[in-house]
Amino acid sequence: AAKTSGKARFERFEPRMRVAVMERAIVENDLRAALKLDQLRLVYQPIVDMRTRRMQGAEALLRWYHPERGVIPPVSFIPLAEDLGLMTELGAWVIRSACRQLGAWRRQLPPGGDLYVSVNLSPTQFADPGLLDHVRDCLTESELEPHSLVLEITEQVLVDQYSRARAVLAELNQIGVRVAIDDFGSGYSSLAYLLELDVDILKIDKSFIDALTLSPKGPVLVGSILHMASALGLRPIAEGIETEEQLSYLLRANCPSGQGFLFSTPVDPEQIAAIAITP
Numbered sequence: 001a002a003k004t005s006g007k008a009r010f011e012r013f014e015p016r017m018r019v020a021v022m023e024r025a026i027v028e029n030d031l032r033a034a035l036k037l038d039q040l041r042l043v044y045q046p047i048v049d050m051r052t053r054r055m056q057g058a059e060a061l062l063r064w065y066h067p068e069r070g071v072i073p074p075v076s077f078i079p080l081a082e083d084l085g086l087m088t089e090l091g092a093w094v095i096r097s098a099c100r101q102l103g104a105w106r107r108q109l110p111p112g113g114d115l116y117v118s119v120n121l122s123p124t125q126f127a128d129p130g131l132l133d134h135v136r137d138c139l140t141e142s143e144l145e146p147h148s149l150v151l152e153i154t155e156q157v158l159v160d161q162y163s164r165a166r167a168v169l170a171e172l173n174q175i176g177v178r179v180a181i182d183d184f185g186s187g188y189s190s191l192a193y194l195l196e197l198d199v200d201i202l203k204i205d206k207s208f209i210d211a212l213t214l215s216p217k218g219p220v221l222v223g224s225i226l227h228m229a230s231a232l233g234l235r236p237i238a239e240g241i242e243t244e245e246q247l248s249y250l251l252r253a254n255c256p257s258g259q260g261f262l263f264s265t266p267v268d269p270e271q272i273a274a275i276a277i278t279p
């Protein structure tokens with residue numbers, strides 16, 4: 001009986017596995033073509049001053065507009081792009097596009113604006129020896145001050161590539177490009193890197209913001225992160241703010257900046273220009 005059910009299980013699963021392999025092959029082909037076909041686009045989510053709700057910067061977030069499958073979110077194809085060795089090229093395109101977009105906004109908006117753009121870096125991009133030259137090229141090409149570019153990396157990247165991270169962050173600091181730790185507090189890393197590395201911004205992970213109103217420990221933890229950030233001269237940004245209640249906690253705790261659906265979802269670049277113009 002065991003043998004029969006084992007066989008049945010195998011037969012039930014095999015076609016599905018074959019589909020998965022086929023799917024992957026299709027997606028792989030499609031992804032290789034997507035960049036050339038202009039199917040990859042960046043949307044931007046405002047990062048706001050919490051008190052005034054005025055936009056200070058915008059995070060670039062990747063989307064794949066697939067002709068048959070609709071909008072594919074980054075978590076569904078970035079790991080594949082990494083596996084296929086496409087992420088360096090894709091990531092380089094993201095940095096260049098975000099810089100060009102900020103240059104375009106600058107020309108559209110009244111002068112004196114200090115809008116910045118924040119770009120996520122994947123692990124392989126971070127390991128790429130061409131990264132720093134590419135960043136310099138993009139800044140020059142779009143005539144941006146280095147300060148208007150923020151690069152976001154996760155704690156996991158720091159842990160996995162610690163000695164490289166030290167060198168890259170020191171160099172970025174030299175160039176004047178700011179570095180943010182994305183999803184701060186959510187990884188399995190020690191805080192020791194904060195002693196040694198040139199970090200400018202801590203993006204407090206959404207799970208802590210959710211916890212503000214879900215657990216009595218939430219406000220304590222967020223308060224402690226904000227104190228630490230302030231004492232270390234790091235700029236905190238609260239991620240994933242969805243409710244007025246979360247916002248009021250964060251305002252009381254003097255969190256200066258935030259991002260989340262409460263203020264805006266990620267939007268097309270044209271809408272960012274409109275948001276920036278609206279007083």
Ligand code: C2E
Binds near residue numbers: 073074075122182
């Ligand atoms: P992330 O960098 O932490 O970006 C924030 C994610 O949270 C975005 O999802 C954003 O749409 C979402 N979000 C923002 N506010 C809220 C909120 O109030 N509630 C909820 N539920 N979600 C909110 P998205 O765009 O799907 O991106 C997911 C992740 O994919 C990003 O997390 C980032 O790690 C990665 N990613 C996105 N674009 C890129 C890229 O160009 N390059 C690389 N390497 N990674 C990217």
Ligand code: MG
Binds near residue numbers: 059152
């Ligand atoms: Mg991010």
Ligand code: MG
Binds near residue numbers: 173177178198199200
């Ligand atoms: Mg710095």
Ligand code: MG
Binds near residue numbers: 183203205
């Ligand atoms: Mg994040």
